[in-house]
Amino acid sequence: MTRQAPIDPATTEALIRVRDLVVGFGDRLILRGLDLDVYRGEVLGFVGGSGQGKSVLTRTILGLTPKRSGTIELFGRNLDAVSQNERRALERRCGVMFQQGALFSGLTVKQNVQAPMREYLDISPRLMDELALLKIELVGLKRDAADKFPSELSGGMIKRAALARALALDPDLVFLDEPTSGLDPIGAAEFDELIQTLQRTLCLTVFMVTHDLDSLYSICDRIAALADGKVIAAGPLATMLASDYPWLRAYFHGKRARAIAPPAEV
Amino acid sequence: MAANLMEPAFTTSRAGELTRLALSGDWTVAAGRTLEKQAAALGAAAQGAQRVAFDFANIGKLDTAGAWVIDAARQKMAAQSASENLSPDMATLMHAVGWRDFNAGRAPPPPQSALYDSFVDVGESVVEAGHDAYTGVAFLGETVASLSRAVLHPAKFRLTSLVYHMENFGLRSTPIILLINFLVGGIVAQQGIFQLRYFGAETFAVDLIGILILRELGVLLTSIMIAGRSGSAIAAELGSMKMREEIDALKVMGMRPMDVLVTPRVLALILVMPLLNFLADMAAIFGGMVVSWIYAGLSPDAFLSRLQVAIGLNTFMVGMIKAPFMAMVIGVIGAMEGLAVEGSAESLGRQVTSSVVKSIFMVILVDGLFAIFFASIDY
Numbered sequence: 001m002t003r004q005a006p007i008d009p010a011t012t013e014a015l016i017r018v019r020d021l022v023v024g025f026g027d028r029l030i031l032r033g034l035d036l037d038v039y040r041g042e043v044l045g046f047v048g049g050s051g052q053g054k055s056v057l058t059r060t061i062l063g064l065t066p067k068r069s070g071t072i073e074l075f076g077r078n079l080d081a082v083s084q085n086e087r088r089a090l091e092r093r094c095g096v097m098f099q100q101g102a103l104f105s106g107l108t109v110k111q112n113v114q115a116p117m118r119e120y121l122d123i124s125p126r127l128m129d130e131l132a133l134l135k136i137e138l139v140g141l142k143r144d145a146a147d148k149f150p151s152e153l154s155g156g157m158i159k160r161a162a163l164a165r166a167l168a169l170d171p172d173l174v175f176l177d178e179p180t181s182g183l184d185p186i187g188a189a190e191f192d193e194l195i196q197t198l199q200r201t202l203c204l205t206v207f208m209v210t211h212d213l214d215s216l217y218s219i220c221d222r223i224a225a226l227a228d229g230k231v232i233a234a235g236p237l238a239t240m241l242a243s244d245y246p247w248l249r250a251y252f253h254g255k256r257a258r259a260i261a262p263p264a265e266v
Numbered sequence: 267m268a269a270n271l272m273e274p275a276f277t278t279s280r281a282g283e284l285t286r287l288a289l290s291g292d293w294t295v296a297a298g299r300t301l302e303k304q305a306a307a308l309g310a311a312a313q314g315a316q317r318v319a320f321d322f323a324n325i326g327k328l329d330t331a332g333a334w335v336i337d338a339a340r341q342k343m344a345a346q347s348a349s350e351n352l353s354p355d356m357a358t359l360m361h362a363v364g365w366r367d368f369n370a371g372r373a374p375p376p377p378q379s380a381l382y383d384s385f386v387d388v389g390e391s392v393v394e395a396g397h398d399a400y401t402g403v404a405f406l407g408e409t410v411a412s413l414s415r416a417v418l419h420p421a422k423f424r425l426t427s428l429v430y431h432m433e434n435f436g437l438r439s440t441p442i443i444l445l446i447n448f449l450v451g452g453i454v455a456q457q458g459i460f461q462l463r464y465f466g467a468e469t470f471a472v473d474l475i476g477i478l479i480l481r482e483l484g485v486l487l488t489s490i491m492i493a494g495r496s497g498s499a500i501a502a503e504l505g506s507m508k509m510r511e512e513i514d515a516l517k518v519m520g521m522r523p524m525d526v527l528v529t530p531r532v533l534a535l536i537l538v539m540p541l542l543n544f545l546a547d548m549a550a551i552f553g554g555m556v557v558s559w560i561y562a563g564l565s566p567d568a569f570l571s572r573l574q575v576a577i578g579l580n581t582f583m584v585g586m587i588k589a590p591f592m593a594m595v596i597g598v599i600g601a602m603e604g605l606a607v608e609g610s611a612e613s614l615g616r617q618v619t620s621s622v623v624k625s626i627f628m629v630i631l632v633d634g635l636f637a638i639f640f641a642s643i644d645y
Contacts, residue, residue: 106612151609
């Protein structure tokens with residue numbers, strides 16, 4: 001697989017810029033002064049142990065969980081300073097794929113993909129149909145899956161349908177929460193490839209929470225690792241492998257990691 | 267975003283048999299109908315041309331929708347066409363989003379007449395009603411079998427669960443049942459007094475209150491309230507367990523959902539319903555007594571002595587006998603509808619609604635049957 005030129009933080013626009021973020025529930029702090037940048041055009045893999053707050057960070061950036069302090073900038077706009085309307089416009093530029101899909105169970109796959117379109121777009125029903133079917137084909141689902149209900153889909157198809165819905169409005173930034181969890185290795189590899197292809201064709205920026213070492217090796221441009229409520233390391237895979245933080249050593253040099261041959265040049 | 271959006275546009279220039287369409291602006295879905303109009307205009311502009319060239323040099327933004335409509339226009343043209351000055355990103359996009367006819371080879375279903383459709387609907391409803399009756403009886407049988415297993419093997423019975431549900435269905439619905447029955451008792455008394463006053467028979471309002479409440483209203487109101495409050499809760503609980511495969515998990519662990527989930531709930535309802543019915547009767551009679559005092563000047567002493575003459579033990583028993591049957595009806599219908607939930611949230615809502623509607627209907631039907639029965643045995 002050919003890599004694009006590495007992202008240069010100095011010259012590339014950061015689509016997400018998180019500074020000094022503190023999030024807690026009750027008297028327990030989950031994120032303690034977290035800093036993170038996601039640059040335009042990259043695939044950022046976000047790793048961290050279970051319960052460390054990866055999902056909390058995603059939910060906080062999306063405005064689903066309130067923060068205690070700190071700033072979050074999306075597309076260069078501070079989320080605390082924008083009006084409701086502007087915030088909605090920013091949200092329209094983000095697509096989110098939840099871990100369990102979160103497809104609307106009462107709607108077919110096609111209606112699920114069309115749900116955000118109906119809300120935001122002024123286009124003819126015919127074009128809306130065509131675009132929904134196009135998105136469904138782009139994520140690798142068959143034409144007849146469009147009229148099925150989520151309860152009739154397999155786990156892999158639900159992931160694909162959820163991705164199609166996340167792409168419905170042609171977002172610039174896509175959040176993926178454990179996209180390959182629950183897929184078999186072949187399905188997971190196909191999904192990785194799909195994310196990469198879509199990222200290239202649609203010029204997406206991808207923020208991906210994942211545990212899948214294969215995904216990290218094969219499609220992530222940069223990796224950020226979360227521990228103790230902070231990003232303890234961020235950078236390409238080489239940085240991760242070189243880090244001597246105990247959790248990262250265990251993660252990237254553990255038994256499961258050894259099964260994967262790291263790229264030769266690293 | 268909308269502020270700095272450039273409208274999609276193009277210019278046409280003809281040189282011999284070559285028509286050049288130079289695209290400009292942002293061809294994105296945010297342009298909405300303008301995008302579609304411009305795409306239609308592309309087709310019109312190329313009318314009669316031998317060769318068409320699309321020039322992407324001045325295009326601003328391009329997304330999947332833009333690529334789709336441009337490619338659709340291109341492929342529907344009779345003329346030969348080519349794309350020029352595509353940036354690598356746009357070329358990838360145009361390639362991936364090539365227009366294809368999604369409706370090709372898919373004939374629309376042949377239209378049926380409205381008469382035909384309505385016959386189909388009626389037929390389906392009849393079949394479904396028959397099916398409902400059949401499954402209802404089957405489910406009732408299963409419940410009874412499970413209840414008798416509980417009686418035969420009391421050691422295996424889930425007592426904690428039973429007590430928990432009795433608290434939920436019984437104790438926690440006591441206040442609302444007391445309140446509505448107090449009010450209804452008062453209302454019946456007031457109307458009785460007003461209407462009987464024409465005949466100078468105000469004191470007979472006490473007979474009306476006693477008989478009507480004890481025989482019919484107390485148990486009916488309690489059942490309807492419990493159907494709305496606890497029957498729906500049973501349907502919703504079992505339904506969401508079914509949705510999340512918890513019922514299947516029970517089955518593979520060798521536990522019968524009937525024994526674990528349904529029986530404790532149905533039995534709890536059967537046990538608390540007579541208790542609630544008794545409280546309801548008392549509250550309604552108390553309401554009637556208060557209102558009689560206010561409107562007819564009938565003191566509580568006079569009210570009670572009149573009541574003693576008016577009713578017998580059988581009046582009270584008619585209501586009480588019905589209570590456990592109502593509980594059975596509500597519990598069985600709630601559990602049955604809950605277990606019929608399928609994958610979607612919509613189906614959960616549908617089944618919960620249907621559990622309430624069906625159990626209220628059945629409660630009234632059963633009450634009617636009891637009325638016929640008691641009348642014929644002269645009780």
